[in-house]
Structures are given as structure tokens and as C-alpha cells.
Amino acid sequence: MTTVDTPHAGALLRAWRERRGLSQLTLAHTAGISSRHLSFVETGRSRPSRATVLKLSDRLDIPLRERNTILVAAGHAPVYPEHHLGDMPMAAISDAITRILSSHHPFPALVVDRHWTMVDSNDAVGVFVEGCAPELLEPPINVLRLTLHPRGLAPRIVDLGQWRGHLLARLQHQIGATADPVLLRLYDELAGYPCDDPVEEIEPHSLVVPMRLRTEAGELSFFSTTTLFGTPLDVTVSELAIEAFYPADEATARVLNGS
Structure with a gap:
């Protein structure tokens, strides 16, 4: 043994x-x-x-x-509990997530865990998953893999080089903060995906990093924000992030609002 x-x-x-x-x-x-x-x-x-x-x-x-x-x-009992979102102590957190996702509609929003696995989303996320390979949409869905995989969202991202560089930089920063071996393997996988677009540097005057996406309704442009729960004392809550996408121009806003 x-x-x-x-x-x-x-x-x-x-x-x-x-x-x-x-x-x-x-x-x-x-x-x-x-x-x-x-x-x-x-x-x-x-x-x-x-x-x-x-x-x-x-x-x-x-x-x-x-x-x-x-x-x-060190021979001590764990201090921080770890609950599932469906557990009773998490009712307030689950309700808050549902409200945030619902109120953000018609703009896309989703919730991910520490490994970028999708936990929940609103219906507007459908604009991102159309045309993606079915196997990438089978739970558990890894959002970064879905985005950068050549059979995922990547072929429809106009500025793929810049967006890919942005996501890999975020993941690299997360690895530095957490030393998570699962994220390290994910980084190696994503960095190994074929990509004809060279990584583009972000313009110094840019306020946000946009993602421009080809869709049936034309080219849509988004920027995203990340929301974390403040001072979490539960392991699960500390590892959740809400990724909310907003229209980066008026044309995208009109399409998403159905006008």
C-alpha cells in the first residue's frame, strides 16, 4: 500500500x-x-x-x-462551511442570484464557480451559445472552454485575438492568486487551441475590453463586468462570480431590446 x-x-x-x-x-x-x-x-x-x-x-x-x-x-476543524446553492442556509444567496440574472435581461448574464463552470444563467445567454458544438453545451459547461474552443464561440468572435488574450490573462491572474491545479490545466488546454488571430494588445485609451460577435442579427458588441459577494464566509459563496454583459454600442442595445 x-x-x-x-x-x-x-x-x-x-x-x-x-x-x-x-x-x-x-x-x-x-x-x-x-x-x-x-x-x-x-x-x-x-x-x-x-x-x-x-x-x-x-x-x-x-x-x-x-x-x-x-x-x-494543523489538527483543527474547518472553520468555513461549504453549502450547495439548493441548501436552506443558501436561500438568500440563491434568491439574490435569481433576481440579479432576471433583472439583467435582455442582456446576457451568467454565474460561474471557481473553475469557470456555469452554475446558472439567464435566457439572454442564448446569443452566445447558438452554433456551438452540442458536446460543449453538455453540463458541466466550462465557460472559458465554450468561448475559446474552435467549435465553440471562437469562430464568431470578430476580435478573437484580443478577447482570447484578455481571457487568458484573467485566468493567469486567477492561477497566481489561487494556485489551483485545475485552472492551470485549463490554461494549458485553452492556450493550446489553434488560433489564426494573433493576440492583440489593448488600446491604451480603451476603457473596457469589448467582445464583438457575429450573429444572425449582425455584429454585436459587448463589454462585461464581474460581481463577487462581499466578505463571504462560506466556501461556495466565496467562489461564485456573476459575469454580466452589456451592449457596447447603440446598435447592440437595440437588437437585444428587440427594437
Whole structure:
């Protein structure tokens, strides 16, 4: 039987400190503990208390899911619950999501989890999925894969080079913040898709990055916003993002409003 060594809590905290580019002295100072104690924690000579793990995790901006992992590695119970959206404690969150998606119609809006899997959407998202390969639309739908896959949305995106560069940059930033191996594999997959359009640099004077899309109603232009839940204390809530799309010009607004 093969056993897998699980990193101790200190090793996990050290990895996050190094990922954030902080010295032991700087982290210890901002967390209000001695650098000697932090050194003992990182080397495994001292087991961190629950309060110390939470304090260091907060200073390092560690995702809630990983904070629970470090707590367990330190011999403590997880602090942050993880509910499904259909669970009773999530009723208010689910209701808020439904209201946001509904109120954003006739403009497209969708909800994704930490791996860019679509959790929910409004009917206006149909403008994006028309013509996409059926296998890309089978749940679970990965929004980035659907967008950049050569049998997905990509062939209809006029400014594919720029939009592709924008999405890959966002994903790369997310990987840097979370160190999620699933996202790293997703990045490698998406970056390997064939694309004849070179990555275009965003114009310095641009306020947003638009996506111009060929549709049966003509070319439509969108920009997007991302909404996160403030100060979440639930793992699921902390990993949800609402991606809302708005018309970037009057012509697109008229088409989406049906006028």
C-alpha cells in the first residue's frame, strides 16, 4: 500500500507566503507574531493555533477552501462551511442570484464557480451559445472552454485575438492568486487551441475590453463586468462570480431590446 505524505500546516503556509512574495519578517510583522514563531511554524517545529492559522491566512489572502485545508493539517476543524446553492442556509444567496440574472435581461448574464463552470444563467445567454458544438453545451459547461474552443464561440468572435488574450490573462491572474491545479490545466488546454488571430494588445485609451460577435442579427458588441459577494464566509459563496454583459454600442442595445 502506497502512502502519500500530506504537507504539514507550516509548509502550506510557507508556500503561500512565497507565492505572495513576502518575507517571514514582513508577514510576521503584519500578522502580529514574532518572526521566530513563524519560522518554527513553517518548519514544523511548532504547530500553529487555530487563531494563528486564521490570522496568517487572512494576511496572505488565502482562499477559504485552502484555509480549511491548512486548519485540518494543523489538527483543527474547518472553520468555513461549504453549502450547495439548493441548501436552506443558501436561500438568500440563491434568491439574490435569481433576481440579479432576471433583472439583467435582455442582456446576457451568467454565474460561474471557481473553475469557470456555469452554475446558472439567464435566457439572454442564448446569443452566445447558438452554433456551438452540442458536446460543449453538455453540463458541466466550462465557460472559458465554450468561448475559446474552435467549435465553440471562437469562430464568431470578430476580435478573437484580443478577447482570447484578455481571457487568458484573467485566468493567469486567477492561477497566481489561487494556485489551483485545475485552472492551470485549463490554461494549458485553452492556450493550446489553434488560433489564426494573433493576440492583440489593448488600446491604451480603451476603457473596457469589448467582445464583438457575429450573429444572425449582425455584429454585436459587448463589454462585461464581474460581481463577487462581499466578505463571504462560506466556501461556495466565496467562489461564485456573476459575469454580466452589456451592449457596447447603440446598435447592440437595440437588437437585444428587440427594437
